[in-house]
């Protein structure tokens with residue numbers, strides 16, 4: 596663990612599978628961390644404890660990313676607790692599946708609210724508060740390239756995320772801030788594993804030529820690179836970290 600905690604990062608959804616590992620990785624890279632969560636304070640506090648026990652600095656902040664007042668408070672509390680916002684990783688997301696033919700607008704609205712509206716609100720605050728030299732990363736998904744049945748709302752929301760990333764990169768011209776998306780393929784977290792049979796998991800595992808599921812560390816490695824000193828020339832890109840699942 597590096598000791599100079601001069602820079603800070605907000606990781607949304609850091610109570611979840613990928614976000615938890617991203618928060619711990621950025622902490623070990625030397626960032627003070629806001630561990631954001633929505634409904635699982637216990638999981639967020641466990642991540643905070645792991646980071647602080649390893650000699651880093653972290654605080655937990657609750658927010659619904661679909662609510663603008665909550666997202667504003669997330670950034671205000673980070674500035675108050677940690678002094679600056681240098682990196683924002685918008686990782687919070689949900690993936691309930693439903694065929695388009697069913698017309699389940701409740702699922703559609705829920706997915707779009709969290710994944711797309713949430714990203715819009717987090718990127719808006721990031722654009723206002725991230726310091727020069729900062730990095731903004733949003734989570735998309737490699738499933739965009741697959742168009743699997745039942746993924747309509749999720750794919751629509753993540754396509755929107757990719758659109759926002761490219762526009763914001765242009766809007767931040769002159770600020771020395773990069774904006775990128777990371778688009779994982781299947782990663783072994785609750786979001787992906789929930790409701791899948793052994794057969795389905797075996798099928799997904801074989802969909803990439805490396806023949807394994809992604810692990811949160813695979814994604815944290817990419818985000819660490821983008822957030823770190825060597826990632827500064829990568830801007831307005833979608834990095835598909837998926838073992839060859841899709842391009």
Ligand SMILES: NC(=O)c1ccc[n+]([C@@H]2O[C@H](COP(=O)([O-])OP(=O)(O)OC[C@H]3O[C@@H](n4cnc5c(N)ncnc54)[C@H](OP(=O)(O)O)[C@@H]3O)[C@@H](O)[C@H]2O)c1
Nearest residue numbers: 608611612613632633634635660687688781782784786787
């Ligand atoms: N796992 C995959 O295969 C995969 C593949 C491609 C992309 N992704 C993307 O990677 C990101 C992380 O996924 P994951 O697999 O780590 O999922 P996960 O384990 O289910 O974690 C999801 C996180 O999002 C938070 N969250 C959910 N709804 C929220 C809301 N309304 N406001 C604020 N936070 C909310 C959860 O907070 P609480 O638990 O505190 O409620 C949790 O921390 C997502 O954007 C997902 O779409 C995942």
